[in-house]
Amino acid sequence: MAWFGKSGAGGAAVDLAARQDERAALVAAIARRMRLDRPLGLPALSPRVAAALMATPRELFTPADQTPYAYQDQVLPLAAAQTLSQPSLVALMTELLDVHPGDRVLEVGVGSGYQTALLAHLGATVFGLEVIADLARAAERRLAALGIRNVTLRVGDGHGGWPDAAPFDAILAACAAPAVPPALVDQLRPGGRLLLPVGPAGGAQQLCLVEKGRDGRVRERPLLAVAFVPMVGG
Template sequence: MSWFKRTASPVTPTVDLEARRAEREALVSAIARRMALDRSLGLPALSDRVADALRAIPRELFTPPGVAARAYRDDVLPLAAGQTLSQPSLVALMTELLRLQPGDRVLEIGVGSGYQTALLAHLGATVFGLEVIADLAQAAERRLAALGLKGVTVRVGDGHAGWPEAAPFDAILAACAAPMVPPALVAQLRPGGRLLLPVGPAQGPQQLCLVEKGLDGAVRERPLLAVAFVPMVTR
C-alpha cells in the first residue's frame, strides 16, 4: 500500500496566492448567494470560516491545465481517469455540513485533485485522505506541498474500508458514491461525529446523506439533496 505524508511543520508556499484573487472573491460571493437561497431546504449558509478558506485556496492549482480557465465557474470539472472535481458550491456546502473545529480528525474519501483536502486543512483539520488512483494521490500531494499546508496524510486505498488505524474520526467525508453507507465508515466515526457521503447507484439517482452518531452510539441517517458523483471504487 502506498503512502504520502505531509509533515506537521509548515512549508513555504511555492505558488502565487495573489493570482486570480478577484475571481476567487467573485466565486465566494456567488456561493454565498446560492447557499442563502438553499436555507429554505434546511441547509446551512456560508460561514466566514469556510468563505475565508475558499478565498485562500487557488482552485486553478487543482484543475488540469486545459480547464484552468474555468476554475472559478461554479462547475464540475474533469480530472484524469474519469474522475471529477466537484462544483465549488457543493464543496462549500459539504464542508459546512461537517461543522469542523480546529484539530478535528477528518477522513476524506476520494481525494481527487486535493481541492477539498486543501480546504479542510486550511480550516485546521488533521486530514487523512484516501484516493484509489495512485497518480491522482501523488499529484494531490504535490499540490498540497506547494501550498505549504500541514496536517495532511494521503494514501492509496479503498474508501469502503476506511482507515481503521487512524480512527476514530470526528468527521468523514466522501466525494464518491456508495450503493449504501459502508458499515466500516460508521464504525470508524467517533460518538458525536458526522459522516457525509453520496448514496446510490453509479448511473442512477443519488442522495447526499448525513449520518450522525450520537454520544450513546445511536446512528441516524438523513438524506439531504439529490447529487451526482462518480462511484466509490473497490480495489
C-alpha cells in the first residue's frame, strides 16, 4: 500500500484564466440543468459549488487527447479503463454531500482528482483513496499544481475505507459497490452522510444517499439511476 503526502508542494503554475469563458458557460449550463431537475427533489446549484467549479480547471484533470472536450458535459475516459464523470453529475454529487469548511471527507475513487479539487475548494480536509497507483500519482501532481494543501492521498481498496483517519463527516464514492460497504457506514460520524452508486458493474445502478442520524440510526435513500465503474477489491 503506497502513501502520498499532503498536496501543495511543487508542481507547475496553472493559468486559471485560460478557458475561463468555457468554464463559465459550462457552469451556467449545469445551473440550468439542475434547476430543471429540482422538481425531482434534487438540489439547485449553490453559489459556493459554482465558485468551486469556476476555480477548478477541468482541462488539467483530463488526458492530453481529451482536453478539447474538457468543458462539454460528458464523461471522459481516463487510463486503466476508468472515467471522469460528467461535470453536471459531479456538481450534483457535491451539492448532495453538503460539505462545509473543516469537514473531514473520505473520497473513494479519486480518479483524475477533479472531484477531490472541488471538495478541497469547499474547505474540507479530504482523504482520498485510489486503487490504481498511476492515477493516484497523477492526481497528486495535478492537485499540487493548483496549490491544494488540504488533501492526503493513499493507494488502496475503497471497500475498507480509511479506518485510522475516521470518523468522517462525509464520504463520497465515485465507483459502484454491489451493496453499501459496512466499513464505510461504520466510519461515518453520527449526523454524517455517505453518497455512492450501488449496483452491479454494467447493470442497473442507483446513486444512494446514506444518512447516519445523531442516534446512530442509518437511512438509505436511492436518488437516481447512474452508471459508474465498479469499486475494485473488497
